[in-house]
Amino acid sequence: MSSPNPNPAQGPTPCVESGHPARQRLSGSEAAVVIIVITLAAALVAVARMSTLEALQLIGGAGLTAILLVVVITGVPNRRVRATLRAVVAPAV
Numbered sequence: 266m267s268s269p270n271p272n273p274a275q276g277p278t279p280c281v282e283s284g285h286p287a288r289q290r291l292s293g294s295e296a297a298v299v300i301i302v303i304t305l306a307a308a309l310v311a312v313a314r315m316s317t318l319e320a321l322q323l324i325g326g327a328g329l330t331a332i333l334l335v336v337v338i339t340g341v342p343n344r345r346v347r348a349t350l351r352a353v354v355a356p357a358v
Contacts, residue, residue: 329353 309320336346
C-alpha cells in the first residue's frame with residue numbers, strides 16, 4: 266500500500282495549490298455590521314415603503330459620508346482616500 270505523500274517529513278501535500286492566499290473570515294464586529302446594514306435595508310423597504318433602489322442609495326450615501334468623516338478625523342493620506350472611494354463607487358463586476 267503506497268502513502269499519498271512520498272516524503273512524510275515535509276507534511277501533508279495540499280490537493281490544490283492556487284498560489285492565492287487564503288481568504289480570512291469576517292470578524293465578529295464586521296459580521297455584525299453586515300447583518301445590521303442588511304436588516305436596515307429590509308426595514309426601509311418593508312416598513313418605510315421605500316423602493317429597493319432608494320434604500321440602497323440612502324445606505325450607500327450614509328456609507329460614503331461615514332468614510333469621509335473617518336478620513337477627516339483620522340487624517341488618512343489622500344492616496345488611500347482616493348483608492349477607497351474608487352473601490353466604493355466603482356461598478357461591481
